[in-house]
Amino acid sequence: MGWWERKTEDRPRWILEPLVGVGPLRFGTDSDEVKAALGGPLAGNGQVSADGMWWQDYRETGLTCIYDRGMILVGVVVGAVEGPRVRVGEVELIGRVPSEVRAEIHEFARSEGAAVRVNWSGDPEVAAWGVSMGTGRERGLSAGGWLEQKDTVVTSALLVGPELAHDPYATAPVLHWCDVRERGRNPGAWPVAPDHERPRWEWVPLERVGPLRFGMSPAEVAATLDGEVPAGRIGHFPFYWWGEDGQWHLNEDRFEKTGVSAHYWMHPDGVPRLGAVTSYGRTGPQVLHVGIPLVGVAPSALNAAVMQHVEDHDLGLRFCLSGAAVWDGLQLALGATRVGDTSVSEATFYTADWEM
Structure with a gap:
């Protein structure tokens, strides 16, 4: 068993x-x-x-x-x-x-x-x-x-x-x-922004999410978000399990005010470039696809809506590592974040060569 x-x-x-x-x-x-x-x-x-x-x-x-x-x-x-x-x-x-x-x-x-x-x-x-x-x-x-x-x-x-x-x-x-030093510390509360208070961001696959365009440098991302300073940064050394050897690489900036994380890949020119954006389930911008809200809703309800749309329009279907269903062929991953005893959906949008 x-x-x-x-x-x-x-x-x-x-x-x-x-x-x-x-x-x-x-x-x-x-x-x-x-x-x-x-x-x-x-x-x-x-x-x-x-x-x-x-x-x-x-x-x-x-x-x-x-x-x-x-x-x-x-x-x-x-x-x-x-x-x-x-x-x-x-x-x-x-x-x-x-x-x-x-x-x-x-x-x-x-x-x-x-x-x-x-x-x-x-x-x-x-x-x-x-x-x-x-x-x-x-x-x-x-x-x-x-x-x-x-x-x-x-x-x-x-x-x-x-x-x-x-x-x-x-x-x-x-x-x-489990290194939690670069993660946001939770005080024991999980407030969720109402949908009507969230900004609406447009997603143009392979191009941008809201005002954030794929390929931006970290400085350009921060400037686009009105100069917001990241609340936390996550990175790694080339062989992190073996110690702090080599050049440290920036993987992620966490913008708590906006409610997003910017994920980077290292460009050959040595500058991290924006390869993916996550909108937080509790506080992030709302993004819709074919009229379906992707952020801040019950994961089971989102799953049902996606699968119904796929069935109605005879589309392809795949499943994320989180178990969430998504439309095949889209650079999109759906996940969930905790809200006390339950959870709400969050979404990550990425470029064609990004590995989720």
């Missing part, structure tokens, strides 16, 4: 022993002991850095194990839709409605005298337990029998040992797995 066929009630039930371990896994053990505890050998993807830190993703078990130097286990990520059901005290942490879990965590923490703070994603974090909560899109089988993403999100968790508990996402082993 694949992980996508497992019902929530069929997942293994694990107990979290704060700062000690979760289920059969114990922080401080080595990778061979982890494999033995999980019934290895286990197939999965992984990556090692120059300083000996490593993460290993085991999709079938819904876990990612994070190792420090010497392949010592320091963290476990439990997946929202495929990971074991983890309980701390009377609180079940995984695969549930985020607002319900948040309320239960606060109540249990008060009874235990533990402090609860908000992590980078706007979710609860309890240092005394080594728990930092997160979410993932809920998935399941459609009526037609294929795997589909739902509008709702459910809880996941990063669980760590005592060395990382003070601020898990600021520690080197966790940053190697």
Whole structure:
């Protein structure tokens, strides 16, 4: 049985022993002991850095194990839709409605005298337990029998040992797995701009999105957006997993006021050039295609509208990595962004040679 066929009630039930371990896994053990505890050998993807830190993703078990130097286990990520059901005290942490879990965590923490703070994603974090909560899109089988993403999100968790508990996402082993320093920090609220308050941008495939023309330099993009300074920049070194070697390349500028991200590719002249634009689901400009709004709507409703239009006009259809349906032949990718316990659509428009 694949992980996508497992019902929530069929997942293994694990107990979290704060700062000690979760289920059969114990922080401080080595990778061979982890494999033995999980019934290895286990197939999965992984990556090692120059300083000996490593993460290993085991999709079938819904876990990612994070190792420090010497392949010592320091963290476990439990997946929202495929990971074991983890309980701390009377609180079940995984695969549930985020607002319900948040309320239960606060109540249990008060009874235990533990402090609860908000992590980078706007979710609860309890240092005394080594728990930092997160979410993932809920998935399941459609009526037609294929795997589909739902509008709702459910809880996941990063669980760590005592060395990382003070601020898990600021520690080197966790940053190697998921570097959030360049992402926007969420204060724990997910406001959504009403559709009538969003600017309307025209999309001309292969040419421009609103005022942003493909091929612009970062300076030209900022000037076009009335001189807005990027709230964050994301880039990489040529061999980022091996250290900060070579020339740093700009990948993305995040413009929070406008509600878009500008994605760049490195031109042979050495200047980053605009290759894609993402309109944020919660705050970005509205873009319509054949009268269908692409931004800020329920992903399931957008999916249904796209598929109906394709059927009515006998068009080609393809699916994005997010699971969203799009018209074949268009340089368009549809995704979703979280809004508390659910999600809304966002759209990325790109050039012909852009690789999504």
